Amino acid sequence: MEGRQEAGKENKPSSISVDPQGDSSLQVEISDAVSERDKVKFTVQTKSCLPHFAQTEFSVVRQHEEFIWLHDAYVENEEYAGLIIPPAPPRPDFEASREKLQKLGEGDSSITREEFAKMKQELEAEYLAIFKKTVAMHEVFLQRLAAHPTLRRDHNFFVFLEYGQDLSVRGKNRKELLGGFLRNIVKSADEALITSMSGLKEVDDFFEHERTFLLEYHTRIRDACLRADRVMQSHKCLADDYIPISAALSSLGTQEVNQLKTSFFKLAELFERLRKLEGRVASDEDLKLSDMLRYYMRDSQAAKDLLYRRLRALADYENANKALDKARTRNREVRTAESNQQLCCRRFERLSDSAKQELMDFKSRRVSSFRKNLIELAELELKHAKASTLLLRNTLVALKGEP
Amino acid sequence: MESKSISAPVIFDRSREEIEEEANGDVFDIEIGVSDPEKVGDGMNAYMAYRVTTKTSLSMFSKSEFSVKRRFSDFLGLHSKLASKYLHVGYIVPPAPEKSIVGMTKVKVGKEDSSSTEFVEKRRAALERYLQRTVKHPTLLQDPDLRQFLESSELPRAVNTQALSGAGILRMVNKAADAVNKMTIKMNESDAWFEEKQQQFENLDQQLRKLHASVEALVCHRKELSANTAAFAKSAAMLGNSEDHTALSRALSQLAEVEEKIDQLHQEQAFADFYMFSELLSDYIRLIAAVKGVFDHRMKCWQKWEDAQITLLKKRETEAKMMVANKPDKIQQAKNEIREWEAKVQQGERDFEQISKTIRKEVGRFEAKRVKDFKTVIIKYLESLVQTQQQLIKYWEAFLPEAKAIA
Numbered sequence: 001m002e003g004r005q006e007a008g009k010e011n012k013p014s015s016i017s018v019d020p021q022g023d024s025s026l027q028v029e030i031s032d033a034v035s036e037r038d039k040v041k042f043t044v045q046t047k048s049c050l051p052h053f054a055q056t057e058f059s060v061v062r063q064h065e066e067f068i069w070l071h072d073a074y075v076e077n078e079e080y081a082g083l084i085i086p087p088a089p090p091r092p093d094f095e096a097s098r099e100k101l102q103k104l105g106e107g108d109s110s111i112t113r114e115e116f117a118k119m120k121q122e123l124e125a126e127y128l129a130i131f132k133k134t135v136a137m138h139e140v141f142l143q144r145l146a147a148h149p150t151l152r153r154d155h156n157f158f159v160f161l162e163y164g165q166d167l168s169v170r171g172k173n174r175k176e177l178l179g180g181f182l183r184n185i186v187k188s189a190d191e192a193l194i195t196s197m198s199g200l201k202e203v204d205d206f207f208e209h210e211r212t213f214l215l216e217y218h219t220r221i222r223d224a225c226l227r228a229d230r231v232m233q234s235h236k237c238l239a240d241d242y243i244p245i246s247a248a249l250s251s252l253g254t255q256e257v258n259q260l261k262t263s264f265f266k267l268a269e270l271f272e273r274l275r276k277l278e279g280r281v282a283s284d285e286d287l288k289l290s291d292m293l294r295y296y297m298r299d300s301q302a303a304k305d306l307l308y309r310r311l312r313a314l315a316d317y318e319n320a321n322k323a324l325d326k327a328r329t330r331n332r333e334v335r336t337a338e339s340n341q342q343l344c345c346r347r348f349e350r351l352s353d354s355a356k357q358e359l360m361d362f363k364s365r366r367v368s369s370f371r372k373n374l375i376e377l378a379e380l381e382l383k384h385a386k387a388s389t390l391l392l393r394n395t396l397v398a399l400k401g402e403p
Numbered sequence: 404m405e406s407k408s409i410s411a412p413v414i415f416d417r418s419r420e421e422i423e424e425e426a427n428g429d430v431f432d433i434e435i436g437v438s439d440p441e442k443v444g445d446g447m448n449a450y451m452a453y454r455v456t457t458k459t460s461l462s463m464f465s466k467s468e469f470s471v472k473r474r475f476s477d478f479l480g481l482h483s484k485l486a487s488k489y490l491h492v493g494y495i496v497p498p499a500p501e502k503s504i505v506g507m508t509k510v511k512v513g514k515e516d517s518s519s520t521e522f523v524e525k526r527r528a529a530l531e532r533y534l535q536r537t538v539k540h541p542t543l544l545q546d547p548d549l550r551q552f553l554e555s556s557e558l559p560r561a562v563n564t565q566a567l568s569g570a571g572i573l574r575m576v577n578k579a580a581d582a583v584n585k586m587t588i589k590m591n592e593s594d595a596w597f598e599e600k601q602q603q604f605e606n607l608d609q610q611l612r613k614l615h616a617s618v619e620a621l622v623c624h625r626k627e628l629s630a631n632t633a634a635f636a637k638s639a640a641m642l643g644n645s646e647d648h649t650a651l652s653r654a655l656s657q658l659a660e661v662e663e664k665i666d667q668l669h670q671e672q673a674f675a676d677f678y679m680f681s682e683l684l685s686d687y688i689r690l691i692a693a694v695k696g697v698f699d700h701r702m703k704c705w706q707k708w709e710d711a712q713i714t715l716l717k718k719r720e721t722e723a724k725m726m727v728a729n730k731p732d733k734i735q736q737a738k739n740e741i742r743e744w745e746a747k748v749q750q751g752e753r754d755f756e757q758i759s760k761t762i763r764k765e766v767g768r769f770e771a772k773r774v775k776d777f778k779t780v781i782i783k784y785l786e787s788l789v790q791t792q793q794q795l796i797k798y799w800e801a802f803l804p805e806a807k808a809i810a
Contacts, residue, residue: 213647216645217645217646220638220641221645223642224635224639224641224642226638227634227635227638228635230631231632234624234627234628235628237624237627237628238621238625238628241617242621244616244617245614245617245618245621248613248614249614251610251613252607252614255603255607255610257770257774259778260774260777260778263777263778267781270785363648366648367650370651371806371807371809374654374658374806374809377806378802378806381795381799382796382799382803385792385793385795385796385799386796388788388792389792389793389796392785392788392789392792393789395785396785396786396789399778399781399782399785400782
């Protein structure tokens with residue numbers, strides 16, 4: 001199925017606050033997107049007065065794999081070890097939606113033409129919503145990079161934004177995926193090992209607190225996200241249920257006795273409108289709640305990764321200390337051990353300083369994002385409840401007025 | 404040989420009969436309540452006893468308010484008695500609620516969980532609706548068995564309730580219907596009213612079944628929504644506990660509270676969906692089956708009259724033959740039989756006219772009641788939906804300042 005979107009700022013479900021400071025010397029957005037058979041092509045538009053770029057305004061077309069390549073490049077770069085790397089956008093996934101559309105096409109002959117048209121409408125709206133979300137996720141990723149004073153200066157980032165040709169980064173093959181999977185296992189094992197290492201003292205209360213906090217927070221936000229998803233699904237289910245109910249009421253209306261005709265027709269209309277309202281409740285909860293929780297689940301994982309890197313650096317520092325002591329005792333290769341120890345020390349201190357700043361930014365980003373979304377969620381819920389009440393009351397007045 | 408045109412006579416002007424019944428309305432001052440389900444006994448012999456309370460100002464009852472204890476099989480027994488007396492002469496006898504082996508076994512075995520409580524409540528409500536419908540029927544109200552059911556402190560135990568369940572009666576009705584169809588009755592329906600009505604009820608039945616199925620799905624999904632909301636509320640509370648920014652933490656706890664209240668709302672709405680909307684539809688699906696049964700009885704009645712006419716013809720033929728063959732004693736026998744069958748033909752005609760008249764009245768009364776029922780329930784149901792939305796507004800309005808307070 002084809003889909004296009006002109007992603008202007010109005011369309012964006014901006015559930016994530018990107019840049020508290022606001023700096024316009026590098027502006028990135030996804031100005032267009034096309035969904036083809038099995039991939040999405042994003043048009044990344046950059047506006048910048050930075051001297052590095054050849055032009056002040058330019059666009060390139062990128063696919064999901066290229067975003068992942070960029071993300072991985074940042075993660076693997078030692079220079080950014082002390083920073084929270086913005087989480088990679090999730091892969092565009094239209095499978096479920098496509099399957100449903102296909103099933104609808106295969107047809108259930110018991111449904112009327114109107115019902116079919118409505119269900120098709122619902123599914124198309126769902127497809128469009130997923131499409132818009134994937135665009136937003138990819139855009140937010142780039143915008144966070146552009147807003148970060150250090151990350152925005154990365155050479156790979158410039159290449160990503162400017163290089164007109166395909167970056168030739170194919171998707172990860174099975175070996176690489178497995179490799180990534182194993183790396184994660186090794187990382188967790190390593191982390192467990194480091195923390196149980198004797199003599200490794202967390203000298204800084206701040207980091208001790210952050211570690212405990214992030215561990216628990218990440219698990220709980222993941223839970224909340226999953227359950228918010230289920231609530232949203234239930235609302236969608238309910239909205240879908242109204243379709244056959246409305247259709248059945250309509251056919252009852254056509255063949256009923258006169259005294260009940262109008263009642264049934266009005267009820268049919270009511271359920272059709274309630275369906276639309278219920279659908280909006282579902283999509284608003286999706287955007288303001290589920291998506292926000294999901295994003296901060298990923299962001300908190302990125303923060304955890306940062307803490308792990310710092311811990312690793314601390315362990316390396318400790319090991320270097322031990323090695324230096326040993327070298328001094330044996331009086332062999334003391335200079336090498338000394339310089340290595342100094343390197344580790346500097347690295348650890350550099351990481352700690354930047355990590356502290358990053359974690360505080362994470363907190364303020366998180367708080368302002370939650371605030372914005374919870375307010376918007378409450379306002380939208382109120383809006384829909386008031387609209388439903390009005391609709392129901394009008395119907396009641398009309399029905400009670402019947403002889 | 405006489406050729407008699409065998410056709411149903413057009414006796415009554417169709418609309419007059421129906422209008423008459425609609426105008427009478429329900430002026431019967433009697434209300435029935437079924438309450439206080441109580442488990443009696445233990446193990447597989449246990450049963451639920453329900454309190455049946457009657458409030459009335461009708462003079463036929465000795466008191467204005469009284470109650471008795473009845474068990475489910477008593478209701479089935481009542482229905483079977485009424486059905487056997489009134490169905491075949493054209494009265495639409497309201498069907499009793501369905502038996503449920505699974506549901507009842509859980510209760511007997513003593514499972515004190517929400518599903519058996521729900522089952523008992525569902526049954527209680529259904530029994531109440533059943534009695535209300537039965538007493539609102541002017542003819543059935545006069546029946547001594549019904550009065551005994553409502554008034555007597557002791558009721559002889561109804562036996563063989565297998566055959567007496569609503570489903571059992573319906574099976575009987577359906578079998579009769581099939582038999583009738585198989586007879587390929589070419590009933591010359593010169594009264595189009597009956598054919599029309601039958602078709603209308605057939606269509607109504609189909610539509611109601613479709614609607615009922617979709618409403619059942621709605622009930623199911625609303626219950627799921629309630630459960631999922633409750634689960635989310637818990638996880639939001641946990642998240643609030645973890646959150647180290649004080650104001651955000653408080654807001655998240657508030658969100659959890661709001662979601663918990665909303666889960667309750669959804670549950671209550673699911674009950675309304677079920678008891679008001681879904682049960683109304685399933686009641687009427689079964690009532691319409693009773694209506695169809697009554698139409699089929701009329702067919703059978705017609706068939707009986709038709710058979711009598713055919714037999715009379717044969718007897719006359721026999722008489723003629725005997726006259727030709729000059730057998731005086733056989734002639735006398737033939738004449739006797741002719742008289743017998745003439746009487747049967749007359750009775751057949753009277754019965755047919757009577758059942759046709761009764762059915763017209765009954766359908767008029769039924770439709771008037773149906774319109775009233777549907778209108779009342781629809782309004783009540785919509786009011787429940789309004790209630791839910793108003794509560795939602797209350798909850799979110801209380802939450803909004805909490806969200807804004809996040810500094």
